[in-house]
Amino acid sequence: MNNAKPSVLDEFCTGDLGFMVTSVRNGIQDALERELAPLQMTVPQYVVLNCLAKGWGRTLSDFCRVLAYDSGAMTRLLDRIAAKGFIRRVENESDRRSFLIELTALGQAALPQARQVTEVAFRRLLTGFSEKDAETLHKLLSRILINAKSD
Template sequence: MEAKKRSVIAELSTGELGFLVTEVRNHLLAGVERELEPLQITAAQFVVLNSIMSGKGRTLSEFCRLLGYDSGAMTRLLDRIEAKGIIRRVENPADRRSHIVELTDQGKAVFPQARLGTEVAIRRLLAGFSENDAEALRAMLKRILANAAEG
C-alpha cells in the first residue's frame, strides 16, 4: 500500500517555511552586501537610507521597528552612517527629546548608486521569474504578513 503523501502546508509547518525564509534573507543580504561594498555601505545601512528616501523612517524608534534592532544597536548603526557623512541627526521640532535623521548632500548623491546595486542583487534572485510569478510571490508574502499581523 502506498504511503499518503504529506501536504506541503504540513511540511512548511514543521519549520521548513522558517528555514526557507531565513535562507532567502541570508542570500538577499549577502548579494546586497557584495553590490554595496564598493560604496562602503552595508545592507543595514542601505535600509536606513532607503527608509529615509521612501518616507518610512526618520526617527530612531521607526528604524528600530523596521530593522528589528534595539535602540542601542540602532544608535550604533546610525553613528557609523553619520561618521561616513551620509546622514545627520537634527532636533525633532515635534519632540525636542528626539532627533530626525536625514540624508546629507553626500547621502543624496550616493543613494541612487546604492539603490541600483540593491536592485542588481535582487534581480539576480528573481532570475527566471515571470511578471506573474513575481506578482504571485508578492501577494503570498503580503498574505503571510497579514496573517502574522492577526497574530
C-alpha cells in the first residue's frame, strides 16, 4: 500500500484550487463588506463607483462583465446606487438604446473614504506578507489568469 501523500499540484487538480480560490474570494468579500458597511455601501456598489472613477466602464454591459452579473441583476444594482445619489444615467449619444453611467458629486465625494476603508481591509488581509511575497502572489495569480484565458 502506497502511503505517499499526494502532491499539492495533484490536490489542486482534483478541485482544491477552485475551492481555495473561492474561499479566498469569499474572505476578501466579507472583509470588504465589513469595512464598507459604515458607509452604507456594498462591495458591488463600490466596484461600480471605483470602475467609473478609473475609467474602466460606463455602460451596463461594461459592469456586467466586471461583476459577472446578468443585465437584470446589474440594472437593479445600478438602481440602488442611483437611489443613494452616487451615480446618474445619462443619454448615450452614440447608441440611443442604452445609457451611460456617471458619478455624481456625491459619488465622487464618497469614493475617497470607500477607497481608504478597502485599503485597510486589504492591508489586514496581507498582514505578514513581504514585498517579495506580494510580488510572488501577483506573479502566480497572473499566470493562472493567463492560463485561464488560453483555454
